Amino acid sequence: MEQLRKIRAGDVRTASRLIRNLEEDLPEAKTAIMRIFPHTGRAHVVGITGAPGAGKSTLVDALIASFRKKEKTVGVLCVDPTSPFTGGAILGDRLRMQRHAEDPGVFIRSLATRGALGGLSKAVGDAVHVMDVMGKDLILAETVGTGQQEVEIINHSHTVVVVLVPGMGDEIQTIKAGIMEIADIFVINKADRNGADQLANELASMLNMVPEFPGGWRPPVLRIGNCFDPVPFGESMEELSTAIIGHHRRLVETDLLGDRMKRKTMVEIHEALRDAILEPILKEMTQSGEMEEIAGRLLRKETDPYTIAGEVARRHLK
């Protein structure tokens, strides 16, 4: 309760410790989230995604400044879907965001998890809850890529910003196919480069093919130029932060916020079920050495994975 009180008062150390415990998947973190959950639901959660090299971190850094000018408090979650082998989060150029570290209206954390698929997305959802209860008006969750796992992470958001850069080659079609249905705002970053017009045209023709947008929100396509060109860059960041707030207002006005909240909730249920049902079985099998023994039998082709899984299921399920 003391922990909840401190987090609600915005205490950075308590919140940080809890997020670290979430990352490590400690049992006390789960208990804390159970207490925190009823107090969540106030913050506007913004997912920011795009391929590596699209300049998302620079954008997030500038967005923080733009929201602060609008007197909004900001939480930032940098999500690193790193390899299950390394486990660690690479801070890299995110260090530059540290210029906001002294500002009590800004709270920035990186997140990575070891362990099972799905673990990262669960930790993201829970870390968002922590920042929500801290009272942050906006929470920016930055993630790499547009694979299925990233989509799950993005599904914890109310507003999704997709960052593209000109000249990514043929496979942009593949990316677009995956993101068209989740993007609320498109950003063409590094728009001073060759190919920006072509990219904008391609996006426009894809959007023109959509017969009707939910809530009448046609995802805007914003161009952001070189960040070393401060005046136009600052203006386009202002435009982006306004679009993000505008999208949230539209969700509220058109009653679509409920749909987003539901999508977010379904992702959370799935993750919690995986955590409560599958993980303990995997853990027990690993600790008892059964997993090792099964691997041996499969390698010797004495059985197949489906037969084994059926046996384990019969043993554990009622």
Add this chain to the structure above:
Amino acid sequence: MEQLRKIRAGDVRTASRLIRNLEEDLPEAKTAIMRIFPHTGRAHVVGITGAPGAGKSTLVDALIASFRKKEKTVGVLCVDPTSPFTGGAILGDRLRMQRHAEDPGVFIRSLATRGALGGLSKAVGDAVHVMDVMGKDLILAETVGTGQQEVEIINHSHTVVVVLVPGMGDEIQTIKAGIMEIADIFVINKADRNGADQLANELASMLNMVPEFPGGWRPPVLRIGNCFDPVPFGESMEELSTAIIGHHRRLVETDLLGDRMKRKTMVEIHEALRDAILEPILKEMTQSGEMEEIAGRLLRKETDPYTIAGEVARRHLK
């Protein structure tokens, strides 16, 4: 049995139908894999990964030709981790591979799955088994990105080729962190572009920091130029296909093949367990309307996901 016999005889229609059934996650596909599994383990499975726009499809297309010259038969699996909303695989520029369609020594399929996280990786593992039993010497599995899910897909491989392009920006550090430990061969594609030397140097310094490589295999860094420059392109493809075969030989000679096979097997066990334990519970909860009802309670903040998951677990687990 008839199905197994036909697939072992290389029958394209039977194999294609089974792969389509795997994609749809039909029960008869699972039964087929149970029969097929004991006959697997002959093929050399090569995972090819890299960011969108890295030119992997062009590379795979040229690799097929190079392996055919070496009189190897080839299976190709193009993996599309598309959004769970769209579900469909985008063929895009992969169409160009169709020039090999008439060659009975080549078998190309695209794979995408709707549905749950982990479903795609399972389908990949099983489709690889089908191509293996068809008698393909090499199976190339091409996937987009280096997120955790892609790593799981890549873990079905014996040899992992990571494709990079010059000028991907700051976040290349993030990509590298995830792939350094899984890459067996690095390819710098589009090496005629600016920044190729810098990328090669960065890779070399990262590799120089590794104190010892398992089996003494230091991942080579190969440069591949413009594909419209046929002679040097053909030569570097020859070099790549030789490196791939060389890596497999090294795995056999140094007894490291067992480790790779074990990694592959562990991924398969995890996926089969998810499929046998968690999926049926999710399905039942969805069909009975319970999932919907739980979502309502969570949205009204009457409870939290962990409490719900604990209740469901107690109800289903022995």
